Amino acid sequence: MANKKNSSANTKKPTRSAPARSSRQAADAIDRQLARYRSMRDFTVTVEPSGKPVGRKSAAKASSSSLPFLIQKHAASHLHYDFRLGWNGVLKSWACAKGPSYYPGDRRLAVQVEDHPMEYGGFEGIIPAGQYGGGTVMLWDHGTWELQPGHTDVDAGLRDGSLKFTLRGTKMKGNWTLVRMGGKAAAKQPKPNWLLIKEHDSFERPEHDRPITEEAPNSVVTHRSIEQIAASEDHVWNSKDSAKERTQHRKDSPVLPVKARAGKTRSADLSADLAKTPKESLPRFIDPQLATSTTTPPAGSGWIHELKLDGYRIQVHLHDGKATLYTRTGLDWTHRMKTIVKELEKLPAQSALLDGEVVVLRDDGTTSFADLQTAFQDGTKKPLTYFVFDLLHLNGHNLRVLSLLKRKAILATLLRGYNKTVRLSEHLDIDAATFFNKACELHAEGIVCKHADSTYISGRSSSWLKLKCIHEQEFVIAGFTLPSKGHTGIHGIGSLLLGYRDGSGKLIYAGRTGTGFTRKTHSQLRTQLEKLHQSKSSFFDPPAEARKDAIWVKPSLVAQVRFANWTADNLLRQASFQGLREDKPASEVVREEPAPRPASRSLEGTAVNTSKWTQS
Known part of the structure; x- marks a missing residue:
């Protein structure tokens, strides 16, 4: 030494x-x-x-x-x-x-x-x-x-x-x-x-x-x-x-049974946990907390880490046995997820507000936005799973003022024994860099790191950080090209012209994607885009590459796109279409830039786990 x-x-x-x-x-x-x-x-x-x-x-x-x-x-x-x-x-x-x-x-x-x-x-x-x-x-x-x-x-x-x-x-x-x-x-x-x-x-x-x-x-x-x-x-x-x-086995102290709406008895004695939280009526839609992009895993023991999901962010409002499901922008999608609604309405709670992500799980345990899109848009039978990672309200009490770990502990008790349709999104408190590397090895989308003691804050903050193994984000569709020679007569598209809003609201050209389409999406996109046709480009100062063979459309559709990286000319490289995003307005699509990581707070490690997936 x-x-x-x-x-x-x-x-x-x-x-x-x-x-x-x-x-x-x-x-x-x-x-x-x-x-x-x-x-x-x-x-x-x-x-x-x-x-x-x-x-x-x-x-x-x-x-x-x-x-x-x-x-x-x-x-x-x-x-x-x-x-x-x-x-x-x-x-x-x-x-x-x-x-x-x-x-x-x-x-x-x-x-x-x-x-x-x-x-x-x-x-x-x-x-x-x-x-x-x-x-x-x-x-x-x-x-x-x-x-x-x-x-x-x-x-x-x-x-x-x-x-x-x-x-x-x-x-x-x-x-x-x-x-x-x-x-x-x-x-x-x-x-x-x-x-x-x-x-x-x-x-x-x-x-x-x-x-x-x-x-x-x-x-x-x-x-x-x-x-x-x-x-x-x-x-x-x-x-x-x-x-x-x-x-090993677990020995619990007795708890009070709470009768579920379906007539079943489940254990969920949470009165002691709720006693010191503020009382409130069940809130209306709450703007979700969002993660800030970064490229550096946080250091210190005050963070917990969850695997990042590739799905739809969904907020659940449960009141007197009836569940209502909202997208991240407040759209009511209850009618689109009836299986999940049925299971949520069995929760042993008079009122609750949950935050989570609806996904389609592949056989290898990863999530697929493309598969989720076929389930929603094409009616393909693919089981939906709702991973719940936060609890904002329960039985007339505001839990947003509690630390994240306390909220998740109450959530774990509420969801104990639940089935595969509604799952607790669990976490680890190991070294963030180690967890990120292993997540990428397993072909996960990335991880989300959260301050263990943070309260719930609507909007984007440094309390939640996301690190991506792959590059993927939303882009506005502002034009398309027709299929190339040899594919004439096909009712489809050759490529999509993509863009994003800058700080002043201008639509900036980001490149094209001509892969990732199925025969069905080829036809569906062509039909949707033709209805949005316009004579002029919506891009701010588009380069010649953007104008070539372009058919311009109103910039209202949003595409989920996976890509290798950004070129020196700020264009997408190897972009692949994953699906349309129905839950995000085109006006909110910006280029996702990793932010500098804030100095971490030093906190002693707390809850740990092994399970799978979490949110964007």
Whole structure:
């Protein structure tokens, strides 16, 4: 390790712990954490570009980026900290009696124990007395880890007794080393003894600084103390059942049943959560909160992250068992989504206002706006799914004043046990850059990052940020060309002439798209555009390329377009038509420019999960 002077000036310390959650919120958070790690049993398998699992040798040398790490505070026969690194679908584990230290001079004993199942990484609760590890378990910290540059073989490091890695957690950050002890004394030990050592970097601390284990003693997920976890007993891990995968179950305190409109009984006792929120009548349409485009993932632990959806933003108003669905501009689309309406009207609430996205899911789990368009415009039978990511009003109470995490916790309780038509859009609070890279690998559209403590604010703000894996946005159609030679006689189009509004309201030419059409959309677009024909161009100072063979139309239709990038001449490259947008006025279409990312607030990490998709 390089020698470097310790300095309080360059020390980065975690923020003050947040208040502990209610017992039900805490239990819900652990359920989501368990689901996240359960999914990682397959998620962490290294694959080649072809999608086939790599061989043992190449896997051993694979990059460890995006791998999970966690530390569980474990009050068993004695209090200790279990340090775990996710690798090859399991958790490599060490028991550290005193816990980690940010002072590089401390060599903390870490006894290597057996590998643990990946799902155990999401556990916080009780292991019954008499079972292996019996006692209370807290999720003290979590995040991602990767090998330091120059150290590319995890299996070799484990075999040779030297691992150098970087941690990106809420409490644990920077460069660390695990070194296996040698000599005759070590050989006599029943289990391998290692040393966990902080390396010199900007995160290290002086010897007499307050230990991180005392500064931040509570759960990174629920913010509870070890005593509170023991008292609640909301989750139990049965280590005897691990081979049968019946390892954990949840124990809830009784809740009051609320009768659903369809006559079914469901549990949704939310009175305590609503007691301190302002009362109000069910609002009329509320302008939605929108995300600001950026190219830089936010840093810090005060953000939660959701996968970005490719669908229609829909606001639901539920009153006395009747649901009304509005687009982002306030158009009533209730009649167009009858299946979703039917399910929403079963919600156990007198009044509610939900914010979410309606999508069509492909077999690979991604969303497709083109498929959504065929479902709406052509009547193609494709199941619609409503992902709900926010709750703005419930039972006469204004929830917009609450933090995002509190709103989502109440929403999770409201939607508990719901079917595949109406789903909770869940989130992760891992490193944003890691999540973004993995989302792009899975061919998602991108991610949305949100401040965990933000209130709901209509309009575009820096509290919500969106990062796109692909370039896609709306453009105004201001003209078209006829099919090329060889396609004469076809009632269709050759290409669409696209544009956007600048700051002064002028329509700026952005280029053409001549791909992405089906035989049916070819004909439908031609029919629609011919009705909008006009003699003059609506573009401001269109170039010669725009004027060639152009047939001008009134700029009232909006197209969703996917493209590779912008050229140096500010024209679209490799643009592909995805469908018409019926939910956005042409006057609001602007060029989406990534904004500089605002300085992030430092907040302690909170709720986590694994599930899928979210909004634009």
